[in-house]
Amino acid sequence: MSNHNEVVPHEDYGFFGPDSVSWKVFSYPTALSVGFQRTVVTEMYEPYLLASVNDTGAVRKRPSLRYDRTLQYMATVTFGDSTSVLKASDILVKIHSKITGTEPISGLRYDANDPEAQLWIHLTAWHSVLYTYEKFGPGKLGPEEEQRYWAECALAAQFQTINIDDVPRSREQMRAYYERMRPILAATEATQEHVELLLNAADTLLPDSALLWPVAKLTQAVFRRATIATLPRWMRKMGGVRQSPVTDALITVTLRMFFRMIAHSVAAQRFVLRTASPLTVPVLDPILCAVPPNNPMVWTPEQARARHGMLTPAEQYARIRAADAQEPLPDHAAADGSRPLLAFG
Template sequence: MSNHDTVVPHEDYGFFGPDSVSWKVFLYPTALSIGFQRTVVTEMYEPFLLASVNDTGAVSKRPALRYDRTLQYMATVTFGDSVSVLKASDILVKIHSKITGTEPISGLRYDANDPEAQLWIHLTAWHSVLYTYEKFGPGKLSPEEERQYWVECARAAQFQTIDIADVPCSRAEMRAYYARMRPILTATEATQQHVEQLLDSASTLLPDSALWWPVAKLTQTLFRKGTIATLPRWMRKMGGVHQSPVTDALVTVLLRATFRLVAQSVAAQRFLIHTASPLTAPITDPILCAVAPKNPVVWTPEAARAHHGTVRPTDQYAQIRAARAEKTLPEHAAADGSAPLLPFA
């Protein structure tokens, strides 16, 4: 792991910057660890998303690589410079354009770029990161910080094929969104298999060696129990996972103390990110080390797209659908999650 002097600065602050609430929440060590694990577990209950994950086999065949790539994208949108974010957004839409198929229960088509599917992915991430920050970290944001957090959530949604009007603007609207989604959510045998695998996935992010084995098993146990402790009872029942209130309380205390300790050390945070997600490290290192970007400016999505000459993901998706209708794009293809989102030197 490099020292502070060799950390490569970003070109600019991207779309949030040091005064944003997003940086405050996503920079806390809960975000890219248990917050991320809660995200991917929760996502599996949406049947069309599950069908795409099950068909590609990305989670089951290459769990460590899929985690690394997805963490890379999440960190890029929050902490990366404007060029990196726009590039990641463009590539993500192109990768998702290859992921279409049939949801087996309803017989309806799924499309990974579908705005509703992307909204579910985006909101489960931003809600899970905030929820774990509150539960295992410093606690609730102030009312003003919380309002700003949801404003920034909508800003980040502009890098996916999401209708921004559908993004919740408050905690109450987020609850209403979950209430709307709950009748749609399901749990099949495939759901339970993926939930089970993802609950135990923390150990796959650490080196596979005898030296790391005790740490990997302890991390797996704590993250599994901690993630379950954040899930509502109905979701646990659907997913076939069970845990007592006593265990919920104990693991919450343990994880809160652990994350507080890690948060006090930049070196510890960098070490854990370099170990668990090497692709994410170049994105978070300049932020953790307080290395100023070459151009200390925060962009809006509109200004950055005009400056760099890129199109909105919604427009990009419209072009993809038009090409598909004309049969110039394949109607169904599989993507296994191994395609790189960003080439970091």
């Protein structure tokens, strides 16, 4: 295990910092484990996003690297320094600009940078991380912290091509968003295939080793059941997955005890992180080890972009669309997992 003295500090506190509610919630071990798995499973029910994932093969090809890259991005936005976040945001928009195609049921076009698609990805992540924190972790946030959490969710949305006014600012608004989305959500054979792949993906996070094979299979079984336990019944039915209320209750009690134990051990959290997502280690190590940044400053997106002379994602997207109008890109450019910082969308 690395010594804390070897941890490289961040440049600054990025856009949230240690006093933020997002640091509190995202640093709990539920976030980048069952919270993340719930995120990517839930995403698959949006038909345009599913079409882009299915066309590019982003889940089937090199799934462990896909997980690693996406965890890296998710952690970077929350915990990374301002320069790293802006760079990741810039790369994400550019890569997504090459993912377009036709959704097969409606025959309509999809665009991975579409603000509605990006809103779905963003909100499923922030909702899933909070939901699993409450279900398997310390419990519900207080009213003031919850209000701050959703405000920080809106701030984080500024690093994607999202219309910020569309971001919920409360639990009630988040429920209303899901109600608005529910008639749009669908499940085809491709949806169910991807849901199944993602529910069983936990064992791909461990090295391919005969010695670790039993651990991988146990991890897969536990996280599959834990993720299903967080899904509403209608979503389970659409996804073709079943699980009894007894299993829901047993896995919830078991994981609460497990995560409580892990949360009290920095060494254990660092070991799990190194095993499951090596690319995320430089992002989270300074936070887990309480290594302060070189400059203890929290930036606003406007300040950071002015400092670096960078466009907003919305401005990037507008330029990309203008360029595409002159020379359209071929549909669903390949995304085999080797390109950095590409979310499952």
